[in-house]
Amino acid sequence: MKFDWKDTPVDWIPNQPFASYFINEINNILPAGEFWFCRLYNKVLPRITDEKLKQDVQAFIRQEAMHANAHTSANKEYLSARNIDIQRNLDIMNYLFTTALADKPFDKEVPQFLQEQWDLFRLGVIATVEHMTCVLGKYALYNNRWEELGADPEMVDLVKWHGSEEIEHRTVAFDLYRHLGGGYIPRYYLSLAVITLVLGLWVDGAAHIMKQDPRFADAAKSKFFPAWVAVEWYKISRKDNQVLPNPFWLIAQQIDYLMPWYDPVKEGSTEDAVSYLSQSPAAKRAELQAA
Template sequence: MINPHSKRISAEINIPGRKMDFGFNLAALPKYWYGNDAFKSTYMGALSCQFPEGERMFMDAVRDHQDKISDPRLLEQIKGFIKQEAMHGHEHSQFNKFLDTVGYPASKYEAFQKKERIWMRKVIPAKHMLAVTCALEHFTAIMAHQVLTNPEATEGMDEQFKELWKWHAIEETEHKAVAFDVYQEAVGSYWIRIFAMINITIMFTARTSFLQMIFLWKDGQLFKPSTWFSGFKFYFKKPGMVPSLWRDYIDYFRRDFHPWDHDNRELLDQWNEEHSNFKTI
């Protein structure tokens, strides 16, 4: 059974659609905007490339189950979730224009992913698409926690982009349980959820790495030992990605897991205090 305390927290979370417009000054940005580091900058670029279409897929998956939801609070949270993901897609598209201008095939990849999304919606059952969404939302939530709590995760980022990633991380935290709560009410199968997570762990890691390899290859950085040394530190040197994330990742495999078992509401309060004058949509 899902932890009732976590479910209560989930119902309490407000999910506002914030109107954001970072208006990046792309011409002023260095190619390696993240600590002047080719590996870290291309890793984040590879993630960003996948966001606009990936987030459209999440919105579709949740919308496709809306009619099975009767809880008015969850229905209200679904509206916030959709607004937030739409805005993420919009702002990351701006970031992806930057990737195009520095010579990466970001738009080409987005066009491919759009076709893939439309095809997947036709051939994959909706409950599996929702399970995939829950798995990816877990990934984004645990990575977002690192962005917000581990100073090394954002150290050296260009200030314009740092704000984008922090805002995205906050909203991923706010809505981390929406797809999951919809899944529990509309589908509920433990094994479909776990199957999707195993699948996504392989696919998401492989796809991100593949995109990143293309970027590094285009830059002539792929075969440099310094690139791989930086990659090794990024993934494995404490508090790198693997040591920081694996425990939170593994929790997803518990039968009674709920995203708000990782209670990090204080991060939302803190950010909201510092950014109280945003416009809503």
């Protein structure tokens, strides 16, 4: 997948600099995590005994690698090219996924008898994240407000294309987690930990790139600027929840995941996702290049 960022402005949603930066931070958050998904899934692949699930996991790995590369291109060819320093944010994500959540966390060998449990814990993290990305994918796919405001079509396509693929493969991470022994009780603490971490990283990272813009100079002088960003996110989403999703709404979406009868199949429409993927401008360009 190739996106062309040369004409995409920093304020890709016109007259919405905060929302533009806030969504742009997703490009910094995702690549390291998605490459980590791929590494971990390749590691546990030999332990999958269900052939259909194994094929689904292999397809998931290919999709996640494609997502990571697409967001990396947005980092290099869009944000960095516009003199936005994102390295600090990338370093944080790389540390999280190559050090803290690595096969050898903090370069410490995991005892042999705990290795499968360490893998299972990390698979639970992925399953929780994938529930969140499915929720955000639905939000993006069915949201026409950005287009109504004249948003840049390339960025809209990236967000909706990625969101549609998250809906399409929404069952894989949860099915794999359960297949390898993931239990119901750990979903509680994993959900609480993951959503707190993700929202915290999102706000903190967005604050870092926003403070480089003179338009946020006054607010950025405060050491509590990340807290200001969190409050502003809530205020903007409360005014128009199609410009940005309400953070409390996002948290509430975790409730379904905590239910014993949770079924990711019910969390989205594969038909709607595939329908968008069939008309995505970037996907069509990729098909032409592959032909």
